[in-house]
Amino acid sequence: MKHIISPTDLTVSELNELLELSEEIIQNPKMFSDVCRGRKLATLFYEPSTRTRLSFEAAMINLGGSVLGFSSADSSSAAKGESVADTIRVISSYADICAIRHPKEGAPYVASTYSSIPVINAGDGGHNHPTQTFTDLLTIKNLKGRLHSLTIGFCGDLKFGRTVHSLINALARYENINYVLISPEELRVPTYIREEVLDANQIPYEEVRSLEDAMPKLDILYMTRVQRERFFNEEDYIRLKDIYILDMKKMAHAKNDMLVLHPLPRVNEIATEVDDDPRAVYFKQAEFGVYVRMALIMKLLEVV
Amino acid sequence: MKHIISPTDLTVSELNELLELSEEIIQNPKMFSDVCRGRKLATLFYEPSTRTRLSFEAAMINLGGSVLGFSSADSSSAAKGESVADTIRVISSYADICAIRHPKEGAPYVASTYSSIPVINAGDGGHNHPTQTFTDLLTIKNLKGRLHSLTIGFCGDLKFGRTVHSLINALARYENINYVLISPEELRVPTYIREEVLDANQIPYEEVRSLEDAMPKLDILYMTRVQRERFFNEEDYIRLKDIYILDMKKMAHAKNDMLVLHPLPRVNEIATEVDDDPRAVYFKQAEFGVYVRMALIMKLLEVV
Amino acid sequence: MKHIISPTDLTVSELNELLELSEEIIQNPKMFSDVCRGRKLATLFYEPSTRTRLSFEAAMINLGGSVLGFSSADSSSAAKGESVADTIRVISSYADICAIRHPKEGAPYVASTYSSIPVINAGDGGHNHPTQTFTDLLTIKNLKGRLHSLTIGFCGDLKFGRTVHSLINALARYENINYVLISPEELRVPTYIREEVLDANQIPYEEVRSLEDAMPKLDILYMTRVQRERFFNEEDYIRLKDIYILDMKKMAHAKNDMLVLHPLPRVNEIATEVDDDPRAVYFKQAEFGVYVRMALIMKLLEVV
Numbered sequence: 001m002k003h004i005i006s007p008t009d010l011t012v013s014e015l016n017e018l019l020e021l022s023e024e025i026i027q028n029p030k031m032f033s034d035v036c037r038g039r040k041l042a043t044l045f046y047e048p049s050t051r052t053r054l055s056f057e058a059a060m061i062n063l064g065g066s067v068l069g070f071s072s073a074d075s076s077s078a079a080k081g082e083s084v085a086d087t088i089r090v091i092s093s094y095a096d097i098c099a100i101r102h103p104k105e106g107a108p109y110v111a112s113t114y115s116s117i118p119v120i121n122a123g124d125g126g127h128n129h130p131t132q133t134f135t136d137l138l139t140i141k142n143l144k145g146r147l148h149s150l151t152i153g154f155c156g157d158l159k160f161g162r163t164v165h166s167l168i169n170a171l172a173r174y175e176n177i178n179y180v181l182i183s184p185e186e187l188r189v190p191t192y193i194r195e196e197v198l199d200a201n202q203i204p205y206e207e208v209r210s211l212e213d214a215m216p217k218l219d220i221l222y223m224t225r226v227q228r229e230r231f232f233n234e235e236d237y238i239r240l241k242d243i244y245i246l247d248m249k250k251m252a253h254a255k256n257d258m259l260v261l262h263p264l265p266r267v268n269e270i271a272t273e274v275d276d277d278p279r280a281v282y283f284k285q286a287e288f289g290v291y292v293r294m295a296l297i298m299k300l301l302e303v304v
Numbered sequence: 305m306k307h308i309i310s311p312t313d314l315t316v317s318e319l320n321e322l323l324e325l326s327e328e329i330i331q332n333p334k335m336f337s338d339v340c341r342g343r344k345l346a347t348l349f350y351e352p353s354t355r356t357r358l359s360f361e362a363a364m365i366n367l368g369g370s371v372l373g374f375s376s377a378d379s380s381s382a383a384k385g386e387s388v389a390d391t392i393r394v395i396s397s398y399a400d401i402c403a404i405r406h407p408k409e410g411a412p413y414v415a416s417t418y419s420s421i422p423v424i425n426a427g428d429g430g431h432n433h434p435t436q437t438f439t440d441l442l443t444i445k446n447l448k449g450r451l452h453s454l455t456i457g458f459c460g461d462l463k464f465g466r467t468v469h470s471l472i473n474a475l476a477r478y479e480n481i482n483y484v485l486i487s488p489e490e491l492r493v494p495t496y497i498r499e500e501v502l503d504a505n506q507i508p509y510e511e512v513r514s515l516e517d518a519m520p521k522l523d524i525l526y527m528t529r530v531q532r533e534r535f536f537n538e539e540d541y542i543r544l545k546d547i548y549i550l551d552m553k554k555m556a557h558a559k560n561d562m563l564v565l566h567p568l569p570r571v572n573e574i575a576t577e578v579d580d581d582p583r584a585v586y587f588k589q590a591e592f593g594v595y596v597r598m599a600l601i602m603k604l605l606e607v608v
Numbered sequence: 609m610k611h612i613i614s615p616t617d618l619t620v621s622e623l624n625e626l627l628e629l630s631e632e633i634i635q636n637p638k639m640f641s642d643v644c645r646g647r648k649l650a651t652l653f654y655e656p657s658t659r660t661r662l663s664f665e666a667a668m669i670n671l672g673g674s675v676l677g678f679s680s681a682d683s684s685s686a687a688k689g690e691s692v693a694d695t696i697r698v699i700s701s702y703a704d705i706c707a708i709r710h711p712k713e714g715a716p717y718v719a720s721t722y723s724s725i726p727v728i729n730a731g732d733g734g735h736n737h738p739t740q741t742f743t744d745l746l747t748i749k750n751l752k753g754r755l756h757s758l759t760i761g762f763c764g765d766l767k768f769g770r771t772v773h774s775l776i777n778a779l780a781r782y783e784n785i786n787y788v789l790i791s792p793e794e795l796r797v798p799t800y801i802r803e804e805v806l807d808a809n810q811i812p813y814e815e816v817r818s819l820e821d822a823m824p825k826l827d828i829l830y831m832t833r834v835q836r837e838r839f840f841n842e843e844d845y846i847r848l849k850d851i852y853i854l855d856m857k858k859m860a861h862a863k864n865d866m867l868v869l870h871p872l873p874r875v876n877e878i879a880t881e882v883d884d885d886p887r888a889v890y891f892k893q894a895e896f897g898v899y900v901r902m903a904l905i906m907k908l909l910e911v912v
Binding site: 358359362366576594 | 646674676677678689690693695697698699701
Binding site for chain 3: 038040042066068069070081082085086087089090091093094095
């Protein structure tokens with residue numbers, strides 16, 4: 001039995017298989033509409049998240065399975081002081097697979113060590129969010145045709161943005177990837193990622209301050225939201241949140257086939273005028289999130 | 305693709321078709337138990353509502369479909385500042401049809417302009433609540449046998465009660481309808497409805513203060529709840545909430561075949577002693593709400 | 609039509625049938641995977657409870673049925689002042705069976721008197737929680753092979769613990785049961801249970817203060833959580849909560865085939881080191897909770 005706690009819990013080869021299965025699903029979703037009949041997914045969301053939760057639920061329903069769970073810690077036994085270890089042992093009797101979002105880093109890992117069903121980390125604090133990373137990879141692979149030989153810009157909150165850290169890590173396993181890290185000084189990629197992931201693997205990257213200047217060289221622009229909840233004070237948030245806004249003026253400097261990705265929800269870091277540009281693929285990306293989760297559930301339940 | 309934002313989004317002819325389909329469902333519900341197999345309804349409730357949400361969910365399940373969604377804004381991405389426009393574009397990838405309840409008037413309309421799946425307004429503030437209106441119409445049609453030539457009394461909060469405004473509007477399209485508007489001065493039907501709907505269409509109506517006096521002439525009595533949340537101060541609420549209480553004493557003045565409708569939830573505006581009177585059809589009305597939503601989902605998904 | 613408000617709503621013979629059906633399900637769960645196709649369970653949880661709610665949902669899904677409902681009073685019409693009587697009459701149109709958890713004692717009973725579908729009490733305040741009791745009985749019967757001739761220790765909060773009261777009541781109907789009631793003075797079994805259940809039926813019991821001393825004679829040890837929410841002041845809670853902690857040192861005094869049960873959630877009243885002891889069956893007990901609820905739903909819907 002396999003758990004998915006970090007994106008790198010899949011080898012490159014397993015990941016490629018996952019993405020291939022996702023693309024089969026995209027081609028012919030109806031072929032998979034019954035493969036999880038009688039199976040149950042538990043969605044244990046100790047922290048609210050519409051998109052991720054509903055994406056998992058849509059995935060399981062698309063496979064013919066069923067869903068049960070909770071969408072916030074208030075309506076769970078956590079309020080009564082139960083440990084994640086105990087909860088997962090009980091949930092193991094109720095469901096065949098589970099997706100856990102938890103505000104504490106490492107909680108899904110702890111759960112996995114006590115679980116008798118596959119555990120998927122659906123986001124643990126500022127730590128990991130592997131299915132978002134798989135979604136990002138599927139989006140790039142499907143729309144660019146490859147996961148190697150790409151120049152990828154990450155823009156916005158590169159300090160706290162776990163989706164950025166995860167994707168940097170995941171792409172570091174492919175060849176000929178160049179990173180352009182676009183952020184204010186205060187929100188730079190953490191040192192451990194620069195040293196342990198980029199430098200250690202001799203991956204070329206540059207850190208820049210200007211989104212506009214970086215645009216022309218990018219194959220992919222990965223925008224992120226400056227999340228209010230990651231800031232210690234309101235003043236910093238207000239000063240920084242609007243600095244790296246993508247608009248059509250900046251888009252004019254980009255390649256014709258550059259893709260704009262965003263993990264969503266977006267607040268105002270991408271002007272809505274960009275939405276109609278064919279290079280803006282963040283809503284398509286959300287759709288891919290369902291397919292890759294379908295593929296992941298199938299792999300973990302071994303129904304393929 | 306069609307959205308249902310206001311009750312008048314359906315022509316009279318489409319509405320009649322909807323009600324006919326609803327009555328077919330009432331006759332033979334099992335015939336429809338599989339028509340939405342593999343389809344998903346998203347219930348996006350930014351404001352809690354047990355009855356409406358569960359009614360939609362029951363409807364979709366009765367059709368063999370599945371449901372996903374959220375039951376309050378707290379557990380949604382709205383808390384992170386996402387616009388309804390973005391949410392619906394994502395949800396469009398997750399589901400085949402959606403029902404939105406939102407505290408802001410117009411939010412479901414905005415959603416519909418960005419959606420690639422049919423959007424049903426499940427209540428937007430004090431504005432519209434079309435499936436309640438369809439439920440009311442089905443109840444009248446099914447139990448009275450017609451939607452024309454009726455004297456209908458509306459009682460209670462006619463100022464803020466959106467179900468009242470919607471039903472007045474909807475019935476204004478049928479022939480020979482007389483309205484008796486029964487309310488305290490403070491909760492009269494708003495001027496724009498009297499002028500733009502009633503006067504403009506030369507529909508006869510009278511405004512009265514006494515429920516008891518109005519009873520003998522009514523074919524239908526539509527009671528409404530005086531909602532605490534619509535009042536600006538507690539004192540007004542307490543003074544007015546108990547004035548128009550329906551009890552058996554008042555029922556004695558009514559026709560033998562008068563029907564009492566109520567959108568529910570009821571607090572104390574109808575004494576519980578009335579519940580056993582065969583003319584009290586508000587619980588039957590709640591049941592009809594499931595059938596009409598089944599019919600609406602079928603129409604919008606074009607499975608009939 | 610039958611409702612289950614109290615464990616004793618089933619005769620001993622009906623209860624035995626229920627447990628037998630549960631054991632058939634344990635033997636061959638797939639045989640029942642479609643018996644409730646097209647049926648809907650409403651879970652009306654006016655008070656949060658992950659375990660109980662998800663256990664009911666898992667049970668219904670395992671039977672091929674569907675689930676709708678709410679998981680806290682906030683997202684229900686109760687917030688608008690609707691009575692349980694009205695809610696259940698509406699829910700009767702939406703679902704085929706319902707499970708109600710309510711903070712007020714007697715609320716599920718009131719619901720049952722207005723309902724046209726079977727009502728299962730899923731816990732009403734400090735009162736009853738019959739499906740927990742059925743779960744406990746199934747666990748004992750399945751793992752001990754009998755429900756008679758047993759010495760059962762109840763440990764912890766015997767004053768407020770409704771699962772304890774229910775199980776004492778339920779087992780009082782079987783032959784040759786001995787009770788050992790292990791608690792601090794402040795949390796003794798209430799007088800009415802000692803007088804009306806135990807003394808009235810001439811059932812032997814002893815009240816003791818030391819868990820360790822009681823261990824050697826027990827066939828079953830039923831541990832309970834000292835619930836913070838049952839205390840009037842924090843100080844009492846802190847003083848008492850840790851007194852009756854089960855650990856391996858105490859387990860050393862127990863019979864080799866003694867079983868440790870716990871209704872869960874567990875906070876720290878059982879040291880986690882005990883979890884790996886084969887006599888610790890509380891997680892298995894949670895699993896049995898699904899089977900017994902499957903059996904109960906089948907019985908109430910008369911699909912067997």
